[in-house]
Amino acid sequence: MTLALVCMSHSPLLEVTAPPEEIQDDVDAAFAVARKFVEDFDPDLVVSFAPDHYNGFFYELMPPFCIGYEALSVGDYGSEEGPLNVPTHIAKDLAQAVIDADLDAAISLKMEIDHGAVQPLEVLFGSIAAKPVVPIFVNSVAPPFASMRRVRQLGTAVGNYLKTLDQKVLIIGSGGLSHDPPVPQIATATTEQKAMLLNGRHPTAAARNARQQRVIDTAAAFAKGEANIMDLNPEWDREFLAIIASGDLEKLDTWTATEMAAAAGNSAHEVRNWVAAYNALAAAGDYRVTSEYYRPIPEFIAGFGVTTAMVK
C-alpha cells in the first residue's frame, strides 16, 4: 500500500471561459506541479471524493455520501462526457468496508457525475478513463449536510480500506474553497428551479445552456465587482489550508455548516471533499503537504487551491 493525495478546486468556468492570461498561466503552473507529482507517483488506482451540482444527485433522493460501482460523466461545462473506468470489485469491497465501519454510505450502480468530479481527472490524467477510478460523492451543495466529524470519519474508513490494498492509490479531493456561485438553493428556489433541484436529470441542451450561461454571466459580473453573490474569503481559505497542513484534522470537527456558509459561501461546503481526502491519507500515517497553491480568482468564482501530499 502507498497513498498520495491531490486536492484541488474545480470551477464551471475553467473550461468555458478565458481569464486574463496571467491568471490562466498561474493556474496552469499549479496544475503542472500536481500533474508532475502524480506522474512521479504513478498510481494504480484513483479514489476520488467530489461533489455534484444537481446533475447526478437530486432532492428526490439525496444521500450524504455515495460510492459508485459504475459511473458516467454528464459532460457539463465542457468537461469530458462518458463512462469512467471503475473497478467495480474494489468499489464493492470499499463500500462494504465503509459500511462495516458504521458509515452508512449509499451505493450506485450507475452514478452520474459532473465537472466537480471530472475536472481533476482531466487535469491530472488528460482523460476520465485513463485510470481506474472509484468515485465517492460527498453532498456539498444540498442542505442538510453531514457534519464535518462524519466526513472525517468517512475519510478515515476509506483510508483504512485503501491501506489493505497492494496498490499505489491516489486520493483526490475536489472542490472549495470559499465561493458562492449561483447554484439554486431549495429554500429560495423558484418553481422552475425547485423542479430542477428535485429531479433535473438529463436536461435538454437549451435548458443546460441556460443554466450554464447564468453561471458564466455571474462570473463575468463578479470579476468586475458587480455580482450579487458573496465575496471570496481568502482569510477563511488560508485558515483552512493551514489546518490541513498542520495535520490536526479533528480541529475541523467544530466547523458547522451554518458558520461555513456565512463566512465563505454556500459552496464552501465543498471543502468536505478535502476533509474526507486528507483523512483518508492520514489513515496511512502522518502526512506532509508537498505543494500548495492558493489564489482568490473571481473570474472562476473560487478561492482556488491546489495541494499535493504524501505520507511522511
Ligand SMILES: O=C(O)CCC(=O)/C=C/C=C(\O)C(=O)O
Ligand atoms: O446549473 C446550475 O444552476 C448549477 C450551477 C453550477 O453547476 C455551478 C457550479 C459551481 C461550481 O462547481 C463551483 O463553483 O464549485
Ligand SMILES: [Fe+2]
Ligand atoms: Fe463545485
